[in-house]
Amino acid sequence: MSIFIDKASRLVVQGITGRDGSFHTRQMLEYGTQVVAGVTPGKGGQTFEGRVPVFNTVADAVAATGADVSVIYVPPAGAAGAIFEAADAGIPLIVCITEGVPVMDMTRVLPYVRERGARLIGPNCPGLITPGESKVGIIPGNICLPGRVGLVSRSGTLTYEVVNHLTRHKIGQSTCVGIGGDPLNGTSFIDCLRAFQDDPDTDLIVMMGEIGGTDEQNAAAFVLEYVTKPVVGFIAGQTAPPGRRMGHAGAIISGSSGTAAEKIAAFEAAKIAVMKRPVDVVELVQQRM
Amino acid sequence: MSIFIDKASRLVVQGITGRDGSFHTRQMLEYGTQVVAGVTPGKGGQTFEGRVPVFNTVADAVAATGADVSVIYVPPAGAAGAIFEAADAGIPLIVCITEGVPVMDMTRVLPYVRERGARLIGPNCPGLITPGESKVGIIPGNICLPGRVGLVSRSGTLTYEVVNHLTRHKIGQSTCVGIGGDPLNGTSFIDCLRAFQDDPDTDLIVMMGEIGGTDEQNAAAFVLEYVTKPVVGFIAGQTAPPGRRMGHAGAIISGSSGTAAEKIAAFEAAKIAVMKRPVDVVELVQQRM
């Protein structure tokens, strides 16, 4: 089992003929993801890599293939439009990889997606993977291993670092989700914690946070209230200077609510085992499995 | 019993110090409606007629008085804003009397009201009355009589005409609702039919329709499917020339769906007894009570 995606997931790739879209579609196909359709307006009727039909619109793709997950690789200017389109076509899970989506666009996208009962992961995220079953996005498949640890993270490569440690120590993952570091995104830590808690095939949860905002504090409060499975956590940015923006991750320290110290304290108060270094994940998980 | 309002309803009047608002507030007070508050920005702290406190905002009025019904007498330019305000303050029933509200405003007001689970009656309507208990709007109280006939109508004075006939023949009413004739309004025939059907103290329903649109046809379909109580109906505008707009009632014949003949046929197909003249209401109701 897993959360959000599994081997039955039928994926449509929005922007399949673009540079990033085509590269990662090949990777996903290789991994075994059921990529059933691609969308590029004006290229409807073509076939990608001799096996994936391309459509002009997501609605056409859904009608023809029954796609139920969408992944978006279109440039920032069109990313919000692509999310609107996927939600409007009735796709229940939309994963937006695109980095640099204007935040103002997201203020309108998010309620639209919610009104339709859909889930958006991202934007500006690496996507998610259920090892051995389906990979949607850009997380390298070779560093993952099927298993029973659920992982949720605000960052990309830091996730890989941690997953890599787990896999090298034969600790497999049920699903790894990169929720993205943008200030406004579709899926929160809490959404993933709830899903992992409710997933019978996840035994332990690893949560990778960052400075900025209060998502980690809220997640800690949720853990206290709802999560009975062991949780291991990390906060990146302990040495970041206050008030500076650390790259696209949107890690802004705003006022007193967003420092690493505060987040770590919240984790500890919720009995979340806190890693000092990424490599600590192995020992902390092993002690709790 | 009744629908939407009864003697426990606590009314706030938006625009209480205006010409129409003050006139009708006096009428409503006389009738016995619990007018608990008025709203006119900048006049907060005043008292209307020595007994109704005036507030700057609906939120203030609700907080201070627990008002749960609002009636709006503000001019067209501010009417949409007044509905937004009432819905935002958590008022569950909003009655907008104002005539001439731009339709484009209503396209935004209606989803806002619905998202908050509130009901809007109107705009451009005479309001509603539960005889002997509460009157909200401008329906003359003296022509009404407590009883067991529910009445719903798209027009104002035509409603009075019919209610007057009923009352003169000692046929009382549970509640009379004027839903208004604007092209986009908050409460439909169907909403009222459902409420009357579910009201244990309504035995029969009178429905007064007009040419234009397809609300009456939809209502007839709903009667067939859901309503077990007898229904008596009327359609105004049988002699109206096609394609002309008959005043503010918004009675526009659009294409083939909106003529009186079509609506009457729909009523008959739904076993709704159709009056030829307003006065026929008496006989048709008496036969069915």
Added chain:
Amino acid sequence: MNLHEYQGRALFRAAGIPMPDGDVASTPSEAESIARRVGGTVVVKAQVHAGGRGKAGGVKLAKSPAEAGAAAEKILGMSIKGLIVQRVLVVPAADIASEAYVGLIMDRATQRPVFMVSPAGGIDIEEVAAKTPEKIRRLAVDPRYGLLPHQALGLALFLYPDIAQARAAARIMEQLYQVFTANGCSLAEINPLVTTPEGRVVALDAKVSIDDNELDRRPDLALLRDETAEEPSEVQARRANLTFIKLEGNVGCVVNGAGLAMATMDLVKYYGGEPANFLDIGGSSNPDKVVNALRIITSDPNVKAILFNIFGGITRTDDVANGLKTALSQFPVKVPIVVRLTGTNEAEAVKILRGIGMTALSDMDEAVRQVVAVVKGAA
């Protein structure tokens, strides 16, 4: 309020919708000079609020400025469905490769603006709807979000398989939606939207109706009203804040409330009469309104009798009686008047009427029967 094509064009062009150059003329020489300026073959089109202008001879091709002047000469002053043509629009004749239809209407059922598009343009959309409904696609726009890019492109791809043309059409739909919402339209229509042999997408017509409720806050739009294109009595009524529609019968009607006014007309017909008008004096009971109403109705020579049907609620029946009294003192009313009034201040009203030798009925049916009998007796 319906706009003329040339007025709709101005709104469309301001929003960036590609349309041929051109201008409006009210004389043949103006038409000729517009034709000279735009060059080549032009179309001269009658500007009236009526469909079927082409069939009525109100649209003519002209191959030279002189021909354009001659065409304008013929069209100006022409009567189309009872309306006299006061202006013509002169635009370059476009080479047309295909014709589509794009309309946007305020829809009661969905309570949203609804797009209706069809690759079968240039003809009446009702005809397309009746004969080939599969050639129409509809889309209700959520006003909270506006027309979204994928929605516009989806509609456009239904019209044009070519992606460049579809993108151009999608842009036009976005512009049309802007025109619609920014001006409080109840209708905004392009018929036809054409492609040229070079592949450009161009709007060749502009049909726009504005919600009357919008005009109070938009004096710029209110100025577009062309009163010369309307029934003079209806113009007079609107200025007096009355809702009035002239009909063909002989029983003049003065009623308060649109529903009751329609029911009154229906009852006149039911008892064998023919209403001469729809007239709603509205909710407020200003005696002046009654004076104006009587002035308008008595100016119709067909009217053989007048029926007042007033149910007083907000309307005070004594105000109506006073208005009637004032009117009769100001100008002669040569036809019989039957008055029914009931409701607010009824006793006072009856007294006023008695004072001028009139009686008032309280029953609507009785009043209608009486006025019909009067008219029949007079005939």
Added chain:
Amino acid sequence: MNLHEYQGRALFRAAGIPMPDGDVASTPSEAESIARRVGGTVVVKAQVHAGGRGKAGGVKLAKSPAEAGAAAEKILGMSIKGLIVQRVLVVPAADIASEAYVGLIMDRATQRPVFMVSPAGGIDIEEVAAKTPEKIRRLAVDPRYGLLPHQALGLALFLYPDIAQARAAARIMEQLYQVFTANGCSLAEINPLVTTPEGRVVALDAKVSIDDNELDRRPDLALLRDETAEEPSEVQARRANLTFIKLEGNVGCVVNGAGLAMATMDLVKYYGGEPANFLDIGGSSNPDKVVNALRIITSDPNVKAILFNIFGGITRTDDVANGLKTALSQFPVKVPIVVRLTGTNEAEAVKILRGIGMTALSDMDEAVRQVVAVVKGAA
């Protein structure tokens, strides 16, 4: 991207927000002539991206044009929190009856623009929040509907009991919301919003931050960036599409991904070192980025050693290795480099590095320990 006060003012005034006249000057004589034009007593304000300008002596009153020139003379070239003042704003000094605060920020928690207003203006809003939280009112605006009239008036009535002033302030909030949404702001703030003794409501300051993601589609806003007000190495980095922040330590860091970059800095500190920078080369693996990154890092004289920490996903580690090779062939790097790389095309990358006599580690902790040891050995 933070705007200068004079730039924010331009946006506010274009939206109709009442603000005093005035202009920006980069020389004392310009300041003097602006003071002459606006007349009366003026305020001369340093235009730098730093708070506490007043305390630092960057805001001065001037009673005459000559005084304004003298004040500008003193302020221009001054250093405030390490930033050199290049421009001053000269505005008429306003008579102030009361000071309020109105701010609008993009809020992560509600995922909406949130208004924050307080009748206690003119001071730091964080101070108000800490000491008198009851003097702050918040309102999250639903972007599907925009700021509704009653919401604006409700906030304004919290600031001003007088209805005329409240209506004026409500209008300003609506204009501020327009500025915010039309320009993709993350912050738009008026502090103070003042009333004059005559009762007018006027904005005396303008603080605006624009979402960096907005700049690609808004070249007009991108032009507002004042690179003279930034750390030169950060400007250089941004031009090379790198996210770079200069810090005080001596271990240069080249990392792919913001989270991993922060974790790398943390680990450097964990093992006793001090990072010299945050640097994210991003997802794409263009070798040029590595060259530029090295150029920027090596220009910092504090840097004693450089750590590469690359986890190849989209980033191809062989591209990084090639970039490193190119950089070393183009300019000398005089400090030791420790490379950790793993993931996509790792074997190829290791081969390339071996070719230039370098070794690559695959473990992050080992790499960090090693670079810290190198730095300490060098110290």
